[in-house]
Amino acid sequence: xxxxxxxxxxxxxxxxxxxxxxxxYTMVYGxxxxxxxxxxxxxxxxxxxxxxxxxxxFGSSASSFVNVIIIFVLTSIIVAFVGVLLERLAYRPxxxxxxxxxVVSALGASLVIQNGIMLIWGPNMQIFPADLLPxxxxxxxxxxxxxxxxxxxxxxxxxMAALFxxxxxxxxxxxxxxxxxxxxxxxxxxINVNKVITLIFIIGSMLGAIGGLFIGLYxxxxxxxxxxxxxxxxxxxxxxxGIGSIPGAMxxxxxxxxxxxxxxxxxxxxxxxxFTFILLIIILIVxxxxxxxxxxxxxx
Amino acid sequence: MKKIVKALxxxxxxxxxxxxxxxxxxxxxxxxxxxxxxxGQSIDNFVKLLVDEKNKEGGLLGKKIEVxxxxxxxxxxxxxxxxxxLVNAGVFAVIGSYTSGATEAAQTTxxxxxxxxTSDGTSDSxxxxxxxxxxRNSFPNxxxxxxxxxxFVNVKKYQKIVVLSDYSSYSNGLGDATExxxxxxxxxxxxxxxxxxxxxxxxAVLTKIKAMNPDVIYxxxxxxxxxxxxxxxxxxxxxxxxxGGDSNDNPDFYKLxxxxxxxxxxxxxxxxxxxxxxxxxxxxSAYKREFGANxxxxxxxxxxxxLRAIFEAAEKTNSLDTKTISDYIRNTMKxxxxxxxxxxxxxxxxxxxxxxxxxKLNDNGTKDVVEQ
Numbered sequence: 001x002x003x004x005x006x007x008x009x010x011x012x013x014x015x016x017x018x019x020x021x022x023x024x025y026t027m028v029y030g031x032x033x034x035x036x037x038x039x040x041x042x043x044x045x046x047x048x049x050x051x052x053x054x055x056x057x058f059g060s061s062a063s064s065f066v067n068v069i070i071i072f073v074l075t076s077i078i079v080a081f082v083g084v085l086l087e088r089l090a091y092r093p094x095x096x097x098x099x100x101x102x103v104v105s106a107l108g109a110s111l112v113i114q115n116g117i118m119l120i121w122g123p124n125m126q127i128f129p130a131d132l133l134p135x136x137x138x139x140x141x142x143x144x145x146x147x148x149x150x151x152x153x154x155x156x157x158x159x160m161a162a163l164f165x166x167x168x169x170x171x172x173x174x175x176x177x178x179x180x181x182x183x184x185x186x187x188x189x190x191i192n193v194n195k196v197i198t199l200i201f202i203i204g205s206m207l208g209a210i211g212g213l214f215i216g217l218y219x220x221x222x223x224x225x226x227x228x229x230x231x232x233x234x235x236x237x238x239x240x241x242g243i244g245s246i247p248g249a250m251x252x253x254x255x256x257x258x259x260x261x262x263x264x265x266x267x268x269x270x271x272x273x274x275f276t277f278i279l280l281i282i283i284l285i286v287x288x289x290x291x292x293x294x295x296x297x298x299x300x
Numbered sequence: 301m302k303k304i305v306k307a308l309x310x311x312x313x314x315x316x317x318x319x320x321x322x323x324x325x326x327x328x329x330x331x332x333x334x335x336x337x338x339x340g341q342s343i344d345n346f347v348k349l350l351v352d353e354k355n356k357e358g359g360l361l362g363k364k365i366e367v368x369x370x371x372x373x374x375x376x377x378x379x380x381x382x383x384x385x386l387v388n389a390g391v392f393a394v395i396g397s398y399t400s401g402a403t404e405a406a407q408t409t410x411x412x413x414x415x416x417x418t419s420d421g422t423s424d425s426x427x428x429x430x431x432x433x434x435x436r437n438s439f440p441n442x443x444x445x446x447x448x449x450x451x452f453v454n455v456k457k458y459q460k461i462v463v464l465s466d467y468s469s470y471s472n473g474l475g476d477a478t479e480x481x482x483x484x485x486x487x488x489x490x491x492x493x494x495x496x497x498x499x500x501x502x503x504a505v506l507t508k509i510k511a512m513n514p515d516v517i518y519x520x521x522x523x524x525x526x527x528x529x530x531x532x533x534x535x536x537x538x539x540x541x542x543x544g545g546d547s548n549d550n551p552d553f554y555k556l557x558x559x560x561x562x563x564x565x566x567x568x569x570x571x572x573x574x575x576x577x578x579x580x581x582x583x584x585s586a587y588k589r590e591f592g593a594n595x596x597x598x599x600x601x602x603x604x605x606x607l608r609a610i611f612e613a614a615e616k617t618n619s620l621d622t623k624t625i626s627d628y629i630r631n632t633m634k635x636x637x638x639x640x641x642x643x644x645x646x647x648x649x650x651x652x653x654x655x656x657x658x659x660k661l662n663d664n665g666t667k668d669v670v671e672q
Contacts, residue, residue, distance in 0.1 A: 003511045006536070010503035123333035125524060130531075130558025137535060144537045219500040221528060221556055223335060229499065264504030270494055272504070 002142035007265040008258065013149045013218070015257020016156035020211035021234035022241070022249040023163065024204030030180040030244035031200050032095075034102050038086060038109035040231015042205055045113055046079040046212035047222050048121050051128055068132060075213055076206040083205025084198055086113075092197075110227070118224040128220040152214050159207060160250050167246055176200065180244065236276060240283050242293025251291060324363045324620060326351060326607070327391035327415075329382045329406060331398055332371035335498065335524050338552070339398045342600035344369050345591050347395050349583075350607055360614055372397050376405035383409035391415060392620055393610050395603050400426055400470035407434055416622045418606030420599045422546070423473040427650050432626050435649040437606030438599070439569070441474040442481075443654035444546060448518065448567050449481035451658060452543075455671070458515040460490045462540070464505070464529070466497040466521040474520035474545055490514060497525050502532050510538045520545040527556025534560045541565060550597050554665040562663035565670070569598045569640065570657045574669065579639045598640065605638040609645070612636055 021043050028036040050071050058067045090109040094102045136147040167173040178186040179196045187193055215230060216222060233256060241252025259279060264272040283290065328347050331340035344367075351365045359365055368389045370382035379397060383406035386394055393416035397403045400423030410417040411431040419426065420438040427436065452458045461482060465475030472494070479489050490512050495502055506529070509517065517533060517540050519526050526548040533542060544553070546568040554561045570576075572584050572594055583604065588594055595601055613628040614620055629645050636643040644652050658671040 003507055006507045006510070007504060010501075010507060013503075014501050118333070123337045125335060125337075125552060127552065127555040130560075135559070137537070139537065142537075144535065146535050215500075219528060220531070220558075221500060221524060223498070226500075261504045265508050269496070269505045269508075273496065 003265070005143045007261045009143060009145055009149065010265075011258035011261030012254060013152050013257070014260065015237075015254040016152050017211050017214055017218075017230070017253075018234050018237045018256050019160065019250045019253025020156050020207050020214070021230055022237040022253045023160070023246065024208045025235055025238040026241070026243055026246060026249040027176075027200050027204050029238070030246070031176065031183075031197060032091070032102075033099065034091060035106060035235070035243075036091075036204075037103070037106040037231070038090070038113055039204065039208055040229075040234065041110045041113035041117070041227035042079060042083060042086070043208045043212040043215070043230055043234075044222070044224065044227030045082065045117055046075050046209035047128075047216035047226070048117055048126065049078050049209075050075040050213045050216055051126055051222065052121075054129065054132065072210065072213060076209045079209035079212075080202045080205045083201040083208075087197060087201045110231075114224060114227060121224065123224065126222040128216045128222065130220065133217055148214075148218050152218060155210070156214075159210065163203070163207070164246065164250075172199065233276075236280055239290055240280065242290025245290070245292040248290055248292035255291075322363055323366045324360055325366045325368055325389060325391040327386035327389065327394035327396075328367060328369040329372050329379065329386060329394050329396035329402070330369070331374035331402070332369065334373040334375070336374045336398055336522065338596045339550075339599055340371070340374070340396075342591075342595045342597075343396055343398060343603045346587060346595065346600045346604040347607055349587055349590055350604055350611075353586075354611060360611060361618065361620060363620075372402045372406075374399045374402050376401050379403070379405040380409065382406060387413045387415055392622055393417070393607075393625075395419075395607050397421070398599060399468060400473070401468050404469060407431060410434070414622050416610060416625060418603070418610065420602045420606075421470060423470045424477065425469055425473060427648050430648050432649075433622065435606070435609075435626070435629060435645045436651050437609070437643075438602040439651055439654035441470075441477045444567065444656060445474060445477035445481040447654075447656045448478050448543070448545070449485055449487060451567065451671070452482060452516065452518070453485050453487040456516070456541075458541075459488060460512065460514045460516075461487060462491045462493070462509050462512065462514040462517045463489055464493050464495060464517060464519045464521070466495055466525060468497065468521070470547070471497075471521040471545075478518060478520060478545075495521070495525060495529070497521060500528060502529050503536060506533055506536050506538060509540075510536055514538075514540045516541040516543055518543045518545070519548065522547045523550035523553040524556070527553040527561070530557040530564055531560045543567065546598075549659070551665065552596075554661060559663045561661045561665075564661040566659045566661065566667070567656055568659065569602075569655065570672075571598055571659075572601050574657075575601075575640060577637065577639065577641060579637055583639050601639050605640050605643055608638065609633065609636055609643055 024039045053071050053074050090105045094105055134147050138145050175191045176196055179193055183193055237252035237256040238249050241248030260272050263275045328344050330343040348367055351367050354365055368391055370385050372379040372382045379402035400421035403419040403421040411433045417434045418437050422438055422441050424441050463475050463479050465471040479492050482489050493505055519529055526544045530542045543565045549566050549568040609629055613625040617624050617628050630647055646652050659667045660670045661667045
């Protein structure tokens with residue numbers, strides 16, 4: 001039993017990271033009907049930025065909570081800025097172009113960021129310091145939770161709840177939802193669509209940045225092409241949950257993490273990835289819009 | 301008359317310039333970027349160091365040596381491209397690559413074009429094709445797996461052994477060989493698993509292993525995953541010993557595992573710093589002078605030995621014909637004084653006379669020799 005619970009904890013941790021990243025995909029898709037393939041690389045970029053901030057500001061001083069919070073805040077701001085810049089340069093000029101052009105532009109932006117990381121930080125693996133967060137672990141009858149895991153679980157739950165409330169209960173959230181349904185009608189109602197899209201990129205990039213920093217804190221090894229790994233998994237999570245749906249991305253991320261952990265733990269590690277794609281195919285066959293995706297009726 | 305003199309002079313100039321442009325090219329195929337970049341860059345550095353030295357002595361058989369480097373990123377597809385590129389560049393010998401997979405992908409191209417190739421790849425499959433163009437400058441997996449099995453079963457007396465590898469031909473091969481060697485001498489392998497290199501999250505398989513309560517986890521892959529495996533193993537409260545195969549021996553293992561690296565055991569060749577040979581002292585201090593640090597591992601050093609053996613063979617046979625050089629290295633050369641010890645190559649291209657050392661890592665990044 002404790003082994004099962006341990007796999008659940010492992011799965012939920014990685015699932016929370018997928019969910020944080022998946023939110024970026026799903027929000028951009030919801031509003032712009034665009035898959036932002038550069039999002040995964042933005043996540044990798046944020047991990048590198050966080051590491052650089054750490055080594056430039058606090059490299060020699062003892063690590064403390066305040067330092068970690070400063071790293072999170074600064075990184076989120078920088079990555080949000082890059083996210084907005086990305087939208088301005090790569091997507092805004094193509095907003096009225098055929099959708100394929102925007103997708104190609106997204107793939108191009110992904111390559112630019114990935115190679116940019118390689119040029120700035122070099123091709124070698126970079127390694128996060130081991131003791132940025134305390135190494136405390138708790139043992140509940142054989143089930144072990146580390147401090148970092150607990151931080152990931154709690155903070156991502158809080159962030160997702162906050163996002164959910166923001167989208168559903170505030171005026172700005174209503175504007176975002178309206179824009180997602182119909183951009184032209186939203187414009188007629190006096191919503192500044194450009195502002196909504198900028199906001200979407202700020203929120204998505206910040207959540208991605210926090211995900212990226214957690215990946216750095218939890219796994220510690222950074223490679224310039226790691227964005228692909230997390231981007232792909234988060235993208236699958238977004239599709240499973242129903243792309244465009246915010247609760248869908250959260251559920252999809254958690255489900256994918258759990259599914260991966262259980263398959264790897266009980267069937268075979270070799271086949272975990274294969275089963276992920278089998279799950280994706282089954283969901284696309286049975287419910288093409290994902291778990292929480294809405295069916296849109298074709299209007300004639 | 302004037303015309304004849306002029307023509308003679310002209311032909312003289314042409315002949316001279318032809319002779320002057322007569323260079324001999326050596327290829328380096330290594331992961332200059334990517335996950336194993338620091339190994340690949342060091343192979344490239346070492347080759348350039350040796351070539352510079354040779355050029356200062358007047359070159360190889362009077363010809364200036366030129367190095368052509370191709371980055372294979374430790375990927376099979378890129379390795380195949382590199383092989384074509386280096387053959388087209390006209391190299392007579394290629395040093396590399398670091399990984400067995402990339403080496404294997406390039407082997408046939410070099411063989412067909414009669415280009416010598418020497419690699420530190422330890423996968424047993426590299427020698428199976430018996431190409432006369434290929435010889436190995438390090439020791440095969442089977443030598444290491446026999447040593448490891450003996451250490452596990454007879455020295456440490458482990459009862460429950462877990463063997464993990466990744467999917468690369470080197471790591472998978474070493475994992476299988478180790479499992480077989482342990483079983484051969486009566487050891488008990490309770491689990492043989494594989495991880496996907498680069499996925500970072502190994503908690504699922506480790507949790508599965510935890511339920512088996514093993515005495516030791518042996519990992520036959522590379523340091524980039526080994527360090528994380530060790531850190532996650534301790535996080536999950538698995539108190540088994542962790543033993544890494546040769547490719548875990550890299551300073552980055554300590555950086556990845558942090559304090560968790562304390563107590564990790566690594567089985568490898570002697571590392572560069574403790575090589576007792578005269579050549580080792582000479583070349584490693586030259587390397588440090590030139591590049592400011594020791595090579596990250598033994599592998600660039602074994603590759604350097606491969607190149608030195610080729611130089612030696614070319615000079616002793618006074619020929620740049622690759623078949624002649626290959627024959628000399630296989631049949632005539634005995635105990636060539638390598639940086640990594642006496643250098644002997646068997647008929648099938650295998651290096652013989654393996655020597656291994658057991659290291660134990662401390663929590664500050666240093667390591668002690670436990671057994672030699």
